Amino acid sequence: MRRRAALATLVLGAAVFGTPASALASTSAPASIVSAATGACEPGNVVFTPEAPAALAALGAEDANRLATGAGVVVAVVDSGIDAGNPHLAGVVVGGIDLVGDGERGDGMSDIAGHGTAIAGQIAGQPVAGSGVVGLAPDARLLSVRVFRSDLPQDVDKGFGPTSERIANGIHWAADNGADIINVSMSQASNSDDLRAAVEHAAAVGALVVASGGNRASDAEAEDGPRYPAAYEQVLGVSAADANGLATDASIHGPQVGVTAPGSNVLTSATGGGDCLFASDAPASSFATGYVSAAAALVAEAHPEDPPAGWAYRLTATALRADADNRDDVNGWGFIQPSAAIQLLPDATTRGPVSPFFDTADSAVRPPVATVDPDHGASPFALTREATLFAAIGGASLLGVLGILIVLRRRKDVPAEDPAASERSGGLLERPEPGDAAGQFD
Numbered sequence: 001m002r003r004r005a006a007l008a009t010l011v012l013g014a015a016v017f018g019t020p021a022s023a024l025a026s027t028s029a030p031a032s033i034v035s036a037a038t039g040a041c042e043p044g045n046v047v048f049t050p051e052a053p054a055a056l057a058a059l060g061a062e063d064a065n066r067l068a069t070g071a072g073v074v075v076a077v078v079d080s081g082i083d084a085g086n087p088h089l090a091g092v093v094v095g096g097i098d099l100v101g102d103g104e105r106g107d108g109m110s111d112i113a114g115h116g117t118a119i120a121g122q123i124a125g126q127p128v129a130g131s132g133v134v135g136l137a138p139d140a141r142l143l144s145v146r147v148f149r150s151d152l153p154q155d156v157d158k159g160f161g162p163t164s165e166r167i168a169n170g171i172h173w174a175a176d177n178g179a180d181i182i183n184v185s186m187s188q189a190s191n192s193d194d195l196r197a198a199v200e201h202a203a204a205v206g207a208l209v210v211a212s213g214g215n216r217a218s219d220a221e222a223e224d225g226p227r228y229p230a231a232y233e234q235v236l237g238v239s240a241a242d243a244n245g246l247a248t249d250a251s252i253h254g255p256q257v258g259v260t261a262p263g264s265n266v267l268t269s270a271t272g273g274g275d276c277l278f279a280s281d282a283p284a285s286s287f288a289t290g291y292v293s294a295a296a297a298l299v300a301e302a303h304p305e306d307p308p309a310g311w312a313y314r315l316t317a318t319a320l321r322a323d324a325d326n327r328d329d330v331n332g333w334g335f336i337q338p339s340a341a342i343q344l345l346p347d348a349t350t351r352g353p354v355s356p357f358f359d360t361a362d363s364a365v366r367p368p369v370a371t372v373d374p375d376h377g378a379s380p381f382a383l384t385r386e387a388t389l390f391a392a393i394g395g396a397s398l399l400g401v402l403g404i405l406i407v408l409r410r411r412k413d414v415p416a417e418d419p420a421a422s423e424r425s426g427g428l429l430e431r432p433e434p435g436d437a438a439g440q441f442d
Contacts, residue, residue: 043272046087048131053122055262055291058245061136064338070137070297072304075123075181076174076207078167079116081146084109086117088125088133088269089142095177096144099169102160108144113151114271115286116144118278119185121269122290123297133267133275136294136338137301143179145170162186167229168194171209175202180300181311183293184211185286187227187252195229203234208300208308210293212285213237213332214252224253224329231256236312237332238292240264240283245320245335250282257332258312259319261295263288295338302342309356314341317352324351 056062074094081104084093096108104110111117120142125135147170149160167186174182175198182202199209214227230237237256239247240263247253247260263283268290270276279287292315299311306314318341321327321334333353344350348358 041270041273041276043270045272046274048128048133048274049267050130050132051267052132052134053267054243054265055122056134056136058243058262059136059291059295060337060339064136064295064298064342065138067339067342068137068298068301070124070135070140070294070301073137073140073180073297073300074143074178075137075140075183075293075297076143076145076170076177076179077116077119077123078145078147078170078174078182078184079119079186080113080148080150081108081111081116082120082142082144083111083114083117083269083271084144086121086269086271087128087274088121088131088135089117090126092124092126092142093120093144094141096146097170097173097177098146099166099173100146100149100160102149102155102158104146104149108146110146111271112149114276115185116146117271118266118268118276119183119286119290119293120144122266122287123183123294125269128274131275133269136291137297140294140297140301143174143177145174164188164190164192164228165194168192168198171195171198171202171229175205175207179207181293181296182207182209183289184209184229185289187212187214187230187256187285189214189222189225189227191226191228196232199229199232199234203308206308208296208311209235210289210296211235211237211256212289213239213254213257215240215285216250216252217282217284222252226254227252227256230258234308236292236296236315238285238289239330239332240279240285240288241331241335242283247331248283251285251288251330253329255329257327257329258316259292259332259334259336261288261291261336266290292336295336295341298338299341307356313346313353313356314344317341317346317350317355318344319352327353 082089082093093109098104098106098108121133121135123135124137124140124142125133126138127134147166148162149155151161155161167184171182202209209229211230213230214222216222229235237258239251239257239260241260242248242264263285264279266278266287267275295315296311299314303310315336316333318337319334320337327333346355346357348360349363350360351363
């Protein structure tokens with residue numbers, strides 16, 4: 001479908017490495033799943049369950065697959081490898097590479113830890129008689145990019161554990177070898193020039209990187225905050241949702257979270273076996289990432305003309321959330337809805353994240369914020385007050401005129417004053433002359 005041709009230890013989105021698969025089976029799940037999981041999780045014991053993965057119903061897989069199945073899309077699983085011998089994955093893995101150098105197959109189609117095989121089944125698992133397990137994008141094809149053996153101390157000490165440099169090389173290889181979607185179910189707290197360059201390269205050649213936002217089960221002391229490569233602009237970061245469709249404290253919160261997807265009680269393919277139930281104790285972002293990669297494959301099939309940012313945008317813009325115009329560090333833009341993402345016809349009024357297609361800065365339709373206006377209109381007493389004022393002014397003026405007329409009339413009746421007395425006049429007061437014993441009034 002292609003349209004054109006560091007040593008910081010990474011932590012896995014789900015703590016499954018070094019743990020016997022049987023220990024991951026749920027003890028509270030339906031009996032049919034428990035019996036399959038406890039047996040099938042052991043390599044060499046091929047057991048299937050008729051139960052369908054609960055995540056498929058939550059994601060509306062039936063409706064989405066009427067519109068797209070991932071046909072023609074290549075998804076690279078940058079992980080612990082893929083056991084291509086699992087019946088669900090027969091004919092699905094079309095290529096790969098081993099970047100670990102631990103003596104396993106050079107094509108990346110072996111998986112000691114079982115993590116990559118589980119992710120592969122979520123994305124493109126094929127129907128098998130007696131099993132309800134199937135991938136969300138069953139017609140997609142996979143590349144196995146093996147970048148670590150396990151996270152066990154002995155493997156890490158030998159240099160076979162996950163490193164940012166090896167993950168970056170895996171992303172580069174996947175992007176250059178036909179991957180449209182690159183699944184990275186791992187994260188680290190530190191920024192890495194290698195990882196940044198790898199995701200930038202992938203975006204430049206037309207591939208979307210989907211990565212885990214971080215899982216507390218893998219790093220119990222981890223604080224909320226950015227996780228890489230999920231926090232890079234070109235990457236769609238994923239947090240794990242519980243059965244209610246909401247992220248929990250099992251996932252690491254931060255700006256890297258773009259969307260959420262099912263991450264608990266994940267029924268999928270197992271290394272050397274058939275079906276296995278993972279993440280029964282708490283939601284795991286590794287598996288949520290697998291489902292988002294599968295959803296991205298469906299969107300990519302339906303919209304091959306879009307750039308990688310367009311596929312990510314369709315998933316974020318249509319995700320289910322309480323506030324259409326805002327994301328948060330816990331749930332990102334919300335719980336993915338693959339069918340809605342496929343059918344989205346974006347325009348300038350589309351709510352949510354910044355669009356790569358249109359300027360949506362003015363797309364919010366929420367009501368304007370109410371403000372308190374101290375001016376509540378004219379006082380009902382204004383006219384009365386003004387009339388009273390005018391009456392007072394008019395009355396005062398009239399009295400003034402009458403007063404002047406009276407004064408003038410009186411002056412007319414007063415006889416002429418003695419000039420000598422006039423000279424002693426001091427206005428309203430009479431000043432006594434020097435030498436007089438007292439003032440004298442006429």
